[in-house]
Amino acid sequence: MTTWNLAGTRHHVFMCNGSSCMRQGAEEVTRAIREEIAVRGADGLIHTTRTLCQGRCEDACVVTVYPEGSWFKQTTPELARRLVNEHLLQGELMSEHLSFIYTDAFMPTGRSVTGIAKGYGK
Secondary structure: OOOOOOOOOOEEEEEEOOHHHHHOOHHHHHHHHHHHHHHOOOOOOEEEEEEOOOOOHHHOOOEEEEOOOEEEOOOOHHHHHHHHHHHHHOOOOOHHHEEEEEOOOEEEOOOOOOOOOOOOOO
């Protein structure tokens, strides 16, 4: 198994590859993000992780970016490439594609379904 040196990494991108996202093209989105990172020579700045379900199926394909806590919705391969170039490398917010953003807690942006309360431990 590989152990990456993450020193200097600025962003960690989680790409949902759960069943709802896969039906909406998650494999192509994952490939587009990773290819764009490579083309831009940004492997040392942006780390990616393919996940299973992130629990936002109505927003498929879901891509989350940390450490800022931005949740992107309905991501296509074209949007994925823009996300790398405009959001991650140039710092543009791309707010029209956000479903949640983190301030002191995750806050819905009003651009997608809020969803049901989790209620764990009650």
